[in-house]
Amino acid sequence: MHIPETMKAAVMTKPREIVVETRPVPELNGDEVLVKVMAVGVCGSDVHYYEHGRIGNAIVKNPMILGHECAGEVVAVGGAVSRFRGGERVAIEPQTTCGRCPACKSGKYNLCPDVVFFATPPVDGAFAQYVKAREDFLFPIPDHLPYEEASLVEPFSVGIHAANRTGLKPGATVAIMGMGPVGLMAVVAAKAYGASRIFVTDLEPIRLEAALRLGATHAVNVRERDAVEAILARTDGLGVDAAWETAGNPKALQSALLSVRRGGKLAVVGLPMQAEIPFNVHAITDREIDIYGVFRYANTYPSGIAFLASGIADAASLITDRYSLERTQDALERALNNKSGSLKVMVYPNA
Incomplete structure (x- = not known):
């Protein structure tokens, strides 16, 4: 395949400013794969970096390429790559871990202290025509799964990880x-894991309607x-087996806690703006609620691709x-300002 020496990339030069620049196409190390990016979803973290220039202690100090929910076509491979060849369609898990630390060796590589994650300062992301990734973080996608749907495996993975963390079983109830x-892709995850009833909450009718369509x-x-x-009214006052808070909203987190049955489980997925918020400790101890932090995901891409390829939603x-x-920039502004009308905003770097 012909690979140009340069490519176009959408670079955030400062908050609320994206400039399309010409950049060199990434050079490969032996275990890396070059991917022509066909679709990138706009994530809430992209919007947050775009608006504020930081998320907590992660601060954008230099021009940076955003975007991490991506899929594309393999165009070149490093000399040590054995699993891929040019022309294959892949979803990219947008992180690289060391593989040697205790977290990696235990299978919890999302907790690797040396993780390199797309579009997390100072690492560039996928709003570019080409990206490179280590081959063990690429996953084949079937021909019938469109690139934009394959890019949704990234947010879908968060829901799958929440289901794994809370031990969601067939027949369980979840909020x-x-x-x-x-949150919408978490609905698909709960459905895929066999939840019998899935309660969802939000402020926007378009999002609630989408959740009902998804399961x-x-x-x-x-x-x-x-x-x-x-939720209590529809569960005979008992509450649900598990609640997942995905919005990063303190009030929603309190509601999630209080909607869980005695002995149930709470997953904290969304990150509120403030690091510390009040919590009902009496409700936690009196009802023995298990609380799980959810940080990204690990070992989810194969099942995520299989679920979406099956047509489950x-x-x-x-x-x-x-x-x-x-x-x-228009895509990011749309995601920032049209929460009542937009669900997922998609960018096509090679369209």
Whole structure:
């Protein structure tokens, strides 16, 4: 395949400013693969970096390429690569870990202290025509799975990891607070794991409607009704087996805790702006609630691809806005300012 020496990349030069620049195509190490990026989803973290220039202690100090939910076509491989060849379609797990630390060796490589993650300062991301990745973080996708749906395996993986962390079993009941893209894909994860009832909460009707299409059984608009009251009313006052808070909203986290049955499980997925928030310790201890932190994901991509390829849910219906690489700033503005009308915004770097 012909590979150019340079490529276009959408670079954040400062908050609220994206400039399309010409950059060298990445050079490969022996165990790396060069991928022509065909689709990149706009994530909430991309929007946060774009708006504020930081997430907690992760600060954008130099021009940086955002984007980490991506899929594309293999165009070149390093000399030590054995699993891929040119022309193959792949989803990219946007992280590289050391493989040697205790976390990596235990299978919890998402906790590797030396992880390198796309679009996390100072690492460039995927709003570019080409990216490189180590071969063990690439996964083949079937021909019938479109690139944009394959890019959704990244947010889907967060929901799969939450299901794994909370030990979700067939027949279980689950509540998911916050129907942003991660929350919506978490609905698909709960469905894939066999949840019998899936309660969802949000402020926006478009997101609640999307959740119901994806497999949620009960939707609560928290502008109109208290989430805990609604969930308890439909579970005979018992609560759900597991609750996942995906919005990063302190009030939603409190509601998630209070919606869990005695002996149930709470997963903290979303990150609030403030590091410390009040929590009902009496509710935790009196009911012996197990609390799980969820940080990204590990060992989820093969099952995520298999689930989406099976047609378990119409993931494509989440894609509401499509932009070229040259309009990456418009894509980020759309995701930032149109929460009542947009679900997943997608960028196509090689369109």
